[in-house]
């Protein structure tokens with residue numbers, strides 16, 4: 001069975017009230033501090049939440065891709081584009097195990113308890129002892145004040161970004 005990211009819970013920060021729905025792939029805009037760079041969206045209501053879980057699913061990734069284009073209101077997505085999306089998502093989910101708790105940051109998915117993370121994302125270069133999502137578990141407001149703040153992102157912006 002294929003694996004995919006599903007909404008896990010409403011902890012820390014969640015605008016979505018659905019339960020257990022599949023996630024949508026990331027669609028990061030040029031304003032990652034607005035949520036699009038550090039939260040995951042629900043494929044049913046398209047609202048964002050913090051924690052996803054890797055689960056096995058009866059749905060194929062192609063079906064999930066079609067579901068996502070519908071949720072986004074896209075009408076002219078070709079089967080080739082869906083197939084490409086499915087391939088990309090299957091690679092993204094593949095490095096995780098069923099049951100892992102996943103968060104999103106700047107172009108990549110991470111296991112919430114990963115440590116010493118250094119990477120260049122879509123927008124910024126990050127060096128983190130722990131993920132802000134994990135640090136926010138005991139103190140949810142911390143996520144907005146770190147990743148939700150331009151002051152986190154702008155000084156770290158990639159110099160080679162167009």
Ligand SMILES: [Zn+2]
Nearest residue numbers: 029031034036
């Ligand atoms: Zn944004």
Ligand SMILES: [Zn+2]
Nearest residue numbers: 016018042045
């Ligand atoms: Zn939802």
